[in-house]
Amino acid sequence: xxxxxVFLDSLVTDMLRLRAICPFSWRVFQFRPIxxxxxxxxxxxxxxxxxxxxxxxxxxxxxxxxxxxxxxxMLWKLQKQKTSLLKNxxxxxxxxxxxxxxxxxxxxxxxxxxxxxxxxxHITQRFAGESHDPLVEALVTEAWKRLxxxxxxxxxxxxxxxxxxxxYFSPLMGKIADIVHRNLETTQDLSSLSVLMVNxxxxxxxxxxxxxxxxxxLLFDTIDSSEVNVATRITRxxxxxxxxxxxxxxxxNNIFLSNVDQLDLDSISKILRLYKLLHFNSFEFTMMAKxxxxxxxxxxxxxxxxxxxxVTLGPIAGPEEKKQLKSTLLLMSEDLTGEQALxxxxxxxxMESRNSHLIKRVTSVLHKHLDSYKPLELLKxxxxxxxxxxxxxxxxxxxxxxxxxxxxxxFIPTEVSFLVYAISLLPSPxxxxxxxxxxxxxLPQCDLNNLSxxxxxxxxxxxYDHMYLDSITGKQLKLLQKLDHYGRQRLQHSNSLDLxxxxxxxxxxxxxxxxxLEETIATLQHFVDEINYINVVEIASxxxxxxxxxxxxxxxxxxxxxxxxxxxxxxxILAIILPFSTLNYDPPQRDEFFGTCVQHLNSYLGILDxxxxxxxxxxxxxxxxxxEDLLKSIFNIEFLSRLDSQLESIGVMNGAQQQIYKMxxxxxxxxxxxxxxxxxxxxxxxxxxxxxxxxxxxxxxxxHNTALGQLPEMPWEPNTEIVGSRLPPGAERIALEFLDSKxxxxxxxxxxxxxxxxxxxxEILGYRVIQISQFEWNxxxxxxxxxxxxxxxxxxxxxxxxx
Numbered sequence: 001x002x003x004x005x006v007f008l009d010s011l012v013t014d015m016l017r018l019r020a021i022c023p024f025s026w027r028v029f030q031f032r033p034i035x036x037x038x039x040x041x042x043x044x045x046x047x048x049x050x051x052x053x054x055x056x057x058x059x060x061x062x063x064x065x066x067x068x069x070x071x072x073x074m075l076w077k078l079q080k081q082k083t084s085l086l087k088n089x090x091x092x093x094x095x096x097x098x099x100x101x102x103x104x105x106x107x108x109x110x111x112x113x114x115x116x117x118x119x120x121x122h123i124t125q126r127f128a129g130e131s132h133d134p135l136v137e138a139l140v141t142e143a144w145k146r147l148x149x150x151x152x153x154x155x156x157x158x159x160x161x162x163x164x165x166x167x168y169f170s171p172l173m174g175k176i177a178d179i180v181h182r183n184l185e186t187t188q189d190l191s192s193l194s195v196l197m198v199n200x201x202x203x204x205x206x207x208x209x210x211x212x213x214x215x216x217x218l219l220f221d222t223i224d225s226s227e228v229n230v231a232t233r234i235t236r237x238x239x240x241x242x243x244x245x246x247x248x249x250x251x252x253n254n255i256f257l258s259n260v261d262q263l264d265l266d267s268i269s270k271i272l273r274l275y276k277l278l279h280f281n282s283f284e285f286t287m288m289a290k291x292x293x294x295x296x297x298x299x300x301x302x303x304x305x306x307x308x309x310x311v312t313l314g315p316i317a318g319p320e321e322k323k324q325l326k327s328t329l330l331l332m333s334e335d336l337t338g339e340q341a342l343x344x345x346x347x348x349x350x351m352e353s354r355n356s357h358l359i360k361r362v363t364s365v366l367h368k369h370l371d372s373y374k375p376l377e378l379l380k381x382x383x384x385x386x387x388x389x390x391x392x393x394x395x396x397x398x399x400x401x402x403x404x405x406x407x408x409x410x411f412i413p414t415e416v417s418f419l420v421y422a423i424s425l426l427p428s429p430x431x432x433x434x435x436x437x438x439x440x441x442x443l444p445q446c447d448l449n450n451l452s453x454x455x456x457x458x459x460x461x462x463x464y465d466h467m468y469l470d471s472i473t474g475k476q477l478k479l480l481q482k483l484d485h486y487g488r489q490r491l492q493h494s495n496s497l498d499l500x501x502x503x504x505x506x507x508x509x510x511x512x513x514x515x516x517l518e519e520t521i522a523t524l525q526h527f528v529d530e531i532n533y534i535n536v537v538e539i540a541s542x543x544x545x546x547x548x549x550x551x552x553x554x555x556x557x558x559x560x561x562x563x564x565x566x567x568x569x570x571x572x573i574l575a576i577i578l579p580f581s582t583l584n585y586d587p588p589q590r591d592e593f594f595g596t597c598v599q600h601l602n603s604y605l606g607i608l609d610x611x612x613x614x615x616x617x618x619x620x621x622x623x624x625x626x627x628e629d630l631l632k633s634i635f636n637i638e639f640l641s642r643l644d645s646q647l648e649s650i651g652v653m654n655g656a657q658q659q660i661y662k663m664x665x666x667x668x669x670x671x672x673x674x675x676x677x678x679x680x681x682x683x684x685x686x687x688x689x690x691x692x693x694x695x696x697x698x699x700x701x702x703x704h705n706t707a708l709g710q711l712p713e714m715p716w717e718p719n720t721e722i723v724g725s726r727l728p729p730g731a732e733r734i735a736l737e738f739l740d741s742k743x744x745x746x747x748x749x750x751x752x753x754x755x756x757x758x759x760x761x762x763e764i765l766g767y768r769v770i771q772i773s774q775f776e777w778n779x780x781x782x783x784x785x786x787x788x789x790x791x792x793x794x795x796x797x798x799x800x801x802x803x
Contacts, residue, residue: 039059039062039063039067040066040067040070042055043055043067043070043071043074044070044074046074048078049075049078049088049091049092049095052071052074052075052078053095053097053098054097055071056071056097056100056101057097057100060100060104063104064108064111065108065109065111065112065116066112066113066116068101068104068105068108068112068120069112069116069119069120071101072101072105072119072120072123072124073119073123075092075098075123075127076123076126076127079092079126089126089127092127093127093128098127102124102135105120105124105135105139106134106135106138109138109139109142110142114143114146114149114150114154115154117139117142117143117146118143118150118154118157118158118161119157120139121136121139121140121143121158121161122157122160122161124136124139125161125164125165136165140161140162140172143158143161144172144175147172147175147176147179148179150179152180152183152187152189152192152193152196153189153192155176155179155180155192155196156192156193156195156196156199157195158176159173159176159195159196159199159200160195160199162176162199163198163199168199168202168203169202169203173199173200173203174203176196176199176200177200177203177204177208180193180196180200181204181208181211184211184212184215187215187219188219188222190216190219190220190222190223190230191223191227191229191230193212193215193216193219194216194230194233194234194237195233197212197216197233197234197237198233198236198237198240201237201240201241202240206498206501206502209241209243210534212237213238213243213245213248216234216248217247217248217251220248220251225254225255225258225259226255226258226259226262227255228255228256228259228262228263228267230255231251231252231255231256232252232267232270232271232274234248234252235249235252235271235274235275235278236274238278239274239277239278242505242506244278244279244280245569246280246569246571246572247569249278249280250571253280253282253285256271256282256285257282257284257285257288260285260288260289260292261292263289263292265293265296265300265305265308265309265312266308268289268292268293268312269308269311269312271285271289272286272289272312272316273312281609281611281612282609283609283610283611286316289312289316290313290316290317290321293309293312293313293317294313294317294321296309296313297309297313297321297324297325297328303332303335303336303337303340304340306328306329306332307329307336307340307343307344308343309325310325310329310344310347311343311344311346311347313325314347314348314350314351314353315347315350315351317351322351322353326353326355326358329344329358330357330358330361333358333361333362333365334361334365336362336365337365337369338365338366338368338369338372338373340365341362341365341366341369342366342373342377342380342381344358344362345359345362345363345366345380345381345384345385345388346380346384348362348384348388349383349384349387349388353388354388354389359388359390363385363390363392363395366381366395367395367398370398370399370402371402373402375403375406375410375415375418375419376415376418378399378402378403378406378419378422379418379419379421379422381399382399382403382422382425382426383422383425386425396426396427399422399426400423400426400428403419403422403423403426404423404432404434404435406419407419407420407423407434407435407438408434408435408438410438411441411442412442413442413445413446413447413450414449414450416438416439416442416450417442417446417449417450417453417454417457418453420435420439420453420454420457421453421454421456421457423435423457424456424457424458424460424461425460428464430461430464431461436475436479439454439479440479440482443482443483443486444486446486447490447503447506448487448490448491448503448504448507448516448520449503449506449507451483451486451487451490451516452487452507452508452511452512452513452516453511454479454483455480455483455484455487455513455516456511456513458476458479458480458483459480459513461476462476462477462480480513483513483516484513484515484516487513487515487516487519488516488519490503491516491519491520491523492523494523494527496527496530497524497527497530497531497535498530498535500523500524500527501535501538501539504520504542505538505542507542508545512546514746517546517548517746517747518548518747521546521548521550521553521747524539524550524553525550525552525553528552528553528556529556531553531556531557531560532560532564533560533564533567533568536557536560536561536564536568536576537568537572537575537576539553539557540557540575540576540578540579541575541578541579543557543579543583544575544578544579544582544583546746547582547583547742547744547745547746547752548745548746548747549583549585549745549747549748549750550747551585554579554580554583554585554587555587555588557576557579558580558587558588558589558593559587559589561576561593561596561597562589562592562593562596565596565597565600566600568600570600570601570603570604571604571608571612573597573598573600573601573616574612574615574616574619576597577594577597577616577619577620577623578619580619580623580753581618581619581620581622581623581753581754582619582752582753582754583745583750583752583753584622584623584750584751584752584753584756586623594620594623594625594627598620598627598629598630601616602629602630605629605630605633606633610639613630613633613634613639614634616630617630617631617634618754619753621757622753622754622756622757623753624757664688664690664736664792666789667789667792667793667796668690668698668796669698670700672700672701673690673698673699673700673701674688674689674690674698675688675689675690675701676688678735680761680762680765681765684758684761684762686735686736686737686762686767687735687736687737687738688735688736688737689733689734689735689736689767690733690734690736690796691727691731691732691733691734692731692732692734692796692797693728693730693731694728694729694730694731696797696798699728699731732766732768733766733767733768734767734768734769734770734796735762735767735768735769735770736770736772736795736796737755737758737759737769737770737771737772738772738774738777739751739755739771739772739773739774740774741774741775743755743773743774744773744775749773749775755771759771770795770796772795
């Protein structure tokens with residue numbers, strides 16, 4: 001028998017002595033688990049919150065930081081397994097043992113590893129009831145200290161915690177952006193990077209934005225084709241930076257298309273909303289989404305889900321689906337919350353639906369909740385009701401009162417600008433002294449978008465006062481001068497096209513005040529050499545919306561397109577051609593420019609969105625450029641069937657047209673001698689038509705004349721009479737077209753492309769076309785009715801017949 005080694009005898013002796021001296025410590029040492037695994041295994045077996053809380057109560061004295069993290073994790077997993085109706089976050093938060101768990105976390109968070117720390121932060125925020133939770137603040141502070149050692153996955157999770165607290169502009173988010181920038185070259189995880197891109201997008205430079213876009217393109221093929229969430233985050237990032245980058249959007253769209261069967265209502269709603277904000281069209285996704293959403297109509301029987309369906313499907317639905325949506329919503333309209341009523345109202349605006357019963361029900365709900373809406377929501381309500389032509393004095397008065405009360409205490413330039421804009425849309429849009437002083441106080445901090453919005457509002461205010469009060473106050477004109485001064489200042493301080501564009505990309509060119517527009521175009525011309533393949537599409541789109549003809553800028557755009565066409569995405573060609581079509585301008589290298597653009601697009605004609613293809617053909621036709629491949633793609637049975645679902649409707653007469661209509665009836669000898677809103681074989685709508693016989697006497701029409709202000713029947717409806725029948729020998733058909741200010745460039749009286757093309761088409765049909773410009777009609781020479789009657793006689797009969 002071997003002897004026991006001496007050192008073992010000594011060890012046993014020491015242990016026996018220890019047991020004799022500290023029996024309690026020995027007992028703990030003997031029965032406490034050697035590792036934390038057994039306790040974690042016990043926790044993982046819990047099936048409800050009460051079991052977890054019982055476990056915490058029994059073991060709170062011995063729980064380690066890892067076990068505390070596990071307890072938080074289990075509580076959140078149980079919540080995620082429940083439907084929204086069964087979640088009991090408040091019950092969990094108010095449980096005494098949850099407070100115990102929070103206290104344990106407060107005492108042990110410095111011992112937690114990085115993953116556990118961020119995970120506990122994430123879950124604590126989900127359960128937090130206070131806006132400033134002490135535990136959340138402590139966890140964020142500790143994570144900040146460890147930030148440099150976080151890997152990209154953990155960094156993305158922590159950035160999402162900050163985003164949940166709306167800390168997009170915080171120094172901490174800026175620190176995260178800096179870490180991403182420093183490590184971008186070695187980053188390979190696109191899933192985590194896409195989370196970071198969304199969260200830091202508010203505070204990164206244009207150069208860094210482009211770097212992230214380039215990196216995303218490089219890594220895109222590394223993700224699985226089922227990664228819908230990654231594609232959605234990339235699309236959201238592009239929306240956040242206001243960059244409709246076609247190559248990436250097409251890749252994201254392909255992922256959405258391949259997973260459309262797995263997309264739920266929330267996902268489809270989010271994607272379509274992002275596409276709308278980015279002005280990105282995907283005919284295939286829209287049609288597939290429409291089919292899937294239509295199948296959901298009978299399944300959504302709760303107001304919350306049905307409102308989301310109404311908002312998402314309504315704008316893309318067909319007539320039958322729209323009817324079904326509206327009738328169902330009417331039945332549940334009394335159960336709508338204030339937030340849901342606003343969502344429905346905005347959807348009706350998108351649908352251009354003026355269903356009086358539904359509007360009445362929705363506005364009734366809005367009125368009850370009007371006091372609870374935030375300033376931006378009040379603006380959206382005002383815009384929607386203005387568009388839907390809703391008029392109710394007590395509602396408008398209440399809305400105006402709330403907008404003014406918010407304006408008196410607001411100091412944020414953007415908020416002040418849209419409050420003033422909302423007030424300008426209401427009846428009696430003028431402001432009092434307090435409103436004017438509020439505008440003046442924020443002017444030095446305003447960007448071009450704010451200044452443009454203010455100018456639009458003040459001009460509307462001046463127009464109202466001049467029309468209804470027959471006066472314009474000096475304060476209004478003084479305010480316009482100040483707006484002009486600060487606008488010029490900001491433009492003059494721009495030292496590069498990139499900095500200038502940061503402000504201009506949010507400005508709607510068609511609402512830009514004349515004086516600011518001229519200065520803006522002059523500034524763009526100063527930076528003309530900085531226009532390249534990266535920004536050419538944005539600049540072209542801006543010019544299209546301004547209606548301002550600058551040959552210098554357009555020639556540069558054409559030159560960039562010709563020289564750098566391979567770097568320009570084919571789907572953006574329409575945006576580049578559009579200003580030339582809109583403004584009716586041929587650049588010096590006309591044929592080379594159009595030929596290069598069309599050639600670059602030819603191989604994509606079969607997959608272009610139908611409306612985009614038609615609009616491209618239309619734009620080129622206004623410029624009298626007719627590429628054979630494009631025409632073959634449009635006049636194709638398969639293509640035309642795809643187009644059917646996307647056709648748009650025709651507008652109605654404005655006030656000036658109605659005035660001319662009545663005068664024409666007098667000049668021609670009766671209402672039956674003039675026809676309004678005539679649909680031609682080219683599907684142009686002629687404002688007015690009359691027929692003169694060979695002796696220049698008006699020929700009367702039959703009883704089918706279009707009533708004043710009504711829409712002409714569409715050519716696919718029964719009983720439609722399209723002009724083109726034979727006239728008596730020697731007779732001529734006359735088309736009278738009223739051209740308002742939108743028919744011309746803003747800076748010079750140069751007719752825009754589509755109106756010039758329309759005149760050519762009508763002349764091919766045999767019309768004698770008389771175009772009456774707004775400038776001529778409203779001139780001093782035609783300031784009386786007699787002068788206008790003589791003018792019409794001269795244009796129609798070729799001689800003046802004064803009464």
